Amino acid sequence: MDEVDKIKSCHPKCSLLLRIAVPNDKSSWRSFGAKFGALPEEVAPLLRHAHKLGLRVVGISFHVGSKASESQVYRRAIAAARAAFDVADELKMPKMHVLDIGGGFKANQLFDEIAETINVAIKDYFSDHQSDSDLTVMAEPGRFFAETAFTMVANVMGKRVRGEKREYWISDGIYGSFNLPAYDKSSMQISPLQILSPHQNQVTYSSTVFGPTCDSLDTVVADCKLPELKRNDYLVFHNMGAYTTSAGTNFNGFCISAIPTYLAFTNANN
Ligand SMILES: Cc1ncc(COP(=O)(O)O)c(C=O)c1O
DSSP: OHHHHHHHHHOTTSEEEEEBOOTTOTTSSBOOTTTSOBOHHHHHHHHHHHHHTTOEEEEEEOOOOBSOOOTHHHHHHHHHHHHHHHHHHHTTOOOOOEEEOOOOOOSSTHHHHHHHHHHHHHHHHOTTOOSTTTOEEEOOOSHHHHGGGOOEEEEEEEEEEETTEEEEEESOOTTTTTTTGGGGGGGOOEEEOTTTSOOOSOOEEEEEEEOSSSOTTOEEEEEEEEEOOOTTOEEEESSOOSSSGGGOOOGGGOOGGGSOOOOOOOOTTO
16 A cells, blocks of 8 residues: 555556466465565455556556466466456456566476466456457566576686585685575586586586685585586586676675676577
């Protein structure tokens, strides 16, 4: 309600989307439901209040959470959006015509299934919205575009051997590019850069990789299997284009903007 009042005082002529909470979004890597979105029982009071203040609510938005791991969460969200459209109709508000399906997509094999699920759900729940002017569907993909576009290479600056364990210090850490990826170690893809340091002997050791700062929290990955590395080797981290440097800091004197970015252009025919 406070947000509606704030919009009335700051930007009363804008077009509004009401963000709804997604039912059962727990399968997403990071669900947003606890922080964002109107619950089903909050939709009518919020719409009524906005209408009373003369604000124009043109549609519904949702975000199923970062890295959706099942397609049906989009169907549940679209069903909930439809229910909110119906509430607006019951309140005799101007017809809503925007459905914003948010983000949460990854560039993996699940994407096609999610796209199909969304198309079917829109047909099922919005069959009465025939033309494009009846319903504009928009999305806010973030990770989908950026994640696989960048690979990160970090330099091994230090090494410690303790029995069978290997520990390495590298030039980037959780206060830099790994701020968010380090929370999701299960999907971290890490490998030594073989061209510069060929590892003929592929015996692997339980290895911990630390970031460069003074904080012990700055641990990129613990107990992963790596071949023996030496100082000045490079470690390669794949799919590092999303939520990496954008979430980094300059903590402890390691400047996030000093990380160089190289762009390689390949000819699709080669
Ligand atoms: C409102 C909103 N839209 C879109 C995105 C992009 O999400 P994703 O990278 O999961 O596609 C985010 C990410 O937090 C967001 O908060």
